[in-house]
Amino acid sequence: MSKRVLFAGLFHETHTFLEGTTGLRDFSLTHGEELLRCTGDSSPLGGALASAQEFGWEVVPAVDFRASPSAMVEDEVVETFWRELAARVEPSLDAVYLVLHGAMVSQSLPDVEGEMLTRLRRLLGPAVPIFGVFDLHANFTPRMADLANCLVAYRENPHTDARQAAQLAAGLLQRTLTTGQVPRMFWHHPPVMWPPTGTGTASEPMLSLEHLARQLEASSPDLWSVSVAAGFSFADTPDTGVSFAIATVGAESAARAVLDRLGSLALEMKTVGYTPDPAVGEVFAQLDPLPPGLTVLVEPSDNIGGGAPGDGTGLLRALVERRIPKAAIAINDPHAVRHLSSLHKGATITLPIGGRGSRLDAGPLELEVEWLRIGDGKFELEDKQSHLASMAGDFFAMGPCAVVRHGGLTILLTSHKTPPFDLGQWRSQGIEPTQLSVIAVKAAVAHRRAYDSIAARMFWVDTPGPCTSNLRTLPYQKIQRPIFPLDP
Numbered sequence: 001m002s003k004r005v006l007f008a009g010l011f012h013e014t015h016t017f018l019e020g021t022t023g024l025r026d027f028s029l030t031h032g033e034e035l036l037r038c039t040g041d042s043s044p045l046g047g048a049l050a051s052a053q054e055f056g057w058e059v060v061p062a063v064d065f066r067a068s069p070s071a072m073v074e075d076e077v078v079e080t081f082w083r084e085l086a087a088r089v090e091p092s093l094d095a096v097y098l099v100l101h102g103a104m105v106s107q108s109l110p111d112v113e114g115e116m117l118t119r120l121r122r123l124l125g126p127a128v129p130i131f132g133v134f135d136l137h138a139n140f141t142p143r144m145a146d147l148a149n150c151l152v153a154y155r156e157n158p159h160t161d162a163r164q165a166a167q168l169a170a171g172l173l174q175r176t177l178t179t180g181q182v183p184r185m186f187w188h189h190p191p192v193m194w195p196p197t198g199t200g201t202a203s204e205p206m207l208s209l210e211h212l213a214r215q216l217e218a219s220s221p222d223l224w225s226v227s228v229a230a231g232f233s234f235a236d237t238p239d240t241g242v243s244f245a246i247a248t249v250g251a252e253s254a255a256r257a258v259l260d261r262l263g264s265l266a267l268e269m270k271t272v273g274y275t276p277d278p279a280v281g282e283v284f285a286q287l288d289p290l291p292p293g294l295t296v297l298v299e300p301s302d303n304i305g306g307g308a309p310g311d312g313t314g315l316l317r318a319l320v321e322r323r324i325p326k327a328a329i330a331i332n333d334p335h336a337v338r339h340l341s342s343l344h345k346g347a348t349i350t351l352p353i354g355g356r357g358s359r360l361d362a363g364p365l366e367l368e369v370e371w372l373r374i375g376d377g378k379f380e381l382e383d384k385q386s387h388l389a390s391m392a393g394d395f396f397a398m399g400p401c402a403v404v405r406h407g408g409l410t411i412l413l414t415s416h417k418t419p420p421f422d423l424g425q426w427r428s429q430g431i432e433p434t435q436l437s438v439i440a441v442k443a444a445v446a447h448r449r450a451y452d453s454i455a456a457r458m459f460w461v462d463t464p465g466p467c468t469s470n471l472r473t474l475p476y477q478k479i480q481r482p483i484f485p486l487d488p
């Protein structure tokens with residue numbers, strides 16, 4: 001008889017230092033049978049549903065809520081999600097499969113995923129296995145470990161393997177459904193956190209941690225999965241930071257020994273993951289004269305993938321002041337796009353640009369611009385395995401867009417924040433990134449999959465903004481102390 005598996009997804013990385021809240025209006029909501037339409041697409045849910053088909057499971061589709069990283073989530077989102085999920089829980093279920101981020105915070109709940117698992121367990125009872133996949137930037141919590149049987153993290157940042165990790169977790173669930181062996185989870189959180197710039201898996205410390213995790217995973221058949229969660233340092237919660245989560249059918253003592261090894265390595269390498277970025281002046285000094293080839297300037301303080309508004313003017317101001325030729329930057333500014341759409345193409349006007357999304361920014365920058373192009377901003381991802389695909393699937397909608405020019409600087413104005421993880425963002429708007437001398441991107445690490453192959457060099461720049469790599473400047477209140485780098 002085919003196994004009945006409940007599917008649900010809850011995906012949000014919550015930046016608790018941002019102004020405002022994230023409500024239902026900001027989420028893409030998929031209900032019931034609609035979930036099945038994702039089967040086979042590039043998202044983790046699409047991958048898990050494809051595995052379900054392959055294993056012949058009978059899928060009970062519940063609900064999927066996804067939003068880009070942003071401010072504190074309103075309680076209504078969590079309660080609406082829960083009502084829809086609970087409505088599909090029934091006694092005949094053989095298992096539950098969850099697609100999570102793992103760093104969601106609501107007005108009332110510092111550990112949304114832990115709370116959802118608590119309520120789910122109450123309805124399901126202790127015997128129904130709960131499996132799933134989660135983002136490498138999760139702030140994993142004790143409740144997640146206690147209540148789930150096997151949650152598997154992505155192993156790559158940029159998240160090129162999100163779908164693959166989801167399928168790995170589905171394969172492990174199939175193992176439970178066919179063998180009757182049920183793993184449980186153990187978790188460890190050393191007192192360390194790193195900014196997103198310190199969490200790329202091509203660099204240390206994540207390179208060594210992932211390497212050790214894979215070695216340990218291969219060392220015993222009892223260990224079904226060893227996950228490294230780099231954490232999301234812009235969510236101020238008691239469990240924020242680096243952690244390790246394993247799913248095992250072996251003894252607790254063996255699990256603890258594995259966690260200790262990973263925890264010790266994280267402590268040894270704690271300073272490697274914390275490198276605040278150099279100031280604008282320092283970086284631009286290296287660009288005078290402008291060297292040949294494409295220079296990518298990375299502005300982590302306005303990292304869209306981390307929840308920042310994507311309209312920061314720090315790097316924009318620097319490009320304008322220094323009159324950098326053949327440069328481009330994307331700024332999320334729906335006001336400016338709306339204003340331009342009432343004008344004639346080719347018109348030259350003075351426009352306030354960006355600077356509205358964060359009180360840390362200097363405010364809108366008034367620029368005289370020539371208006372070149374307007375469009376609907378929808379594009380098909382060039383790279384279906386990108387970090388963006390892990391969030392959005394095959395297509396992305398930047399909202400109505402306008403391209404304007406100020407001197408040598410081309411500005412792509414979007415209406416929806418667009419993480420710079422796919423070059424289709426530029427090409428769909430008639431801009432060829434390889435023809436430019438400088439591109440500014442609002443990211444930390446995940447842009448690298450798109451830009452590494454076209455960039456001659458890449459510099460990270462410190463500007464004012466909520467996703468600064470300088471964690472010591474943020475007003476933490478709830479995080480467990482002591483923790484590196486806040487405490488010596």
Ligand SMILES: [Zn+2]
Nearest residue numbers: 135136137159
């Ligand atoms: Zn992530």
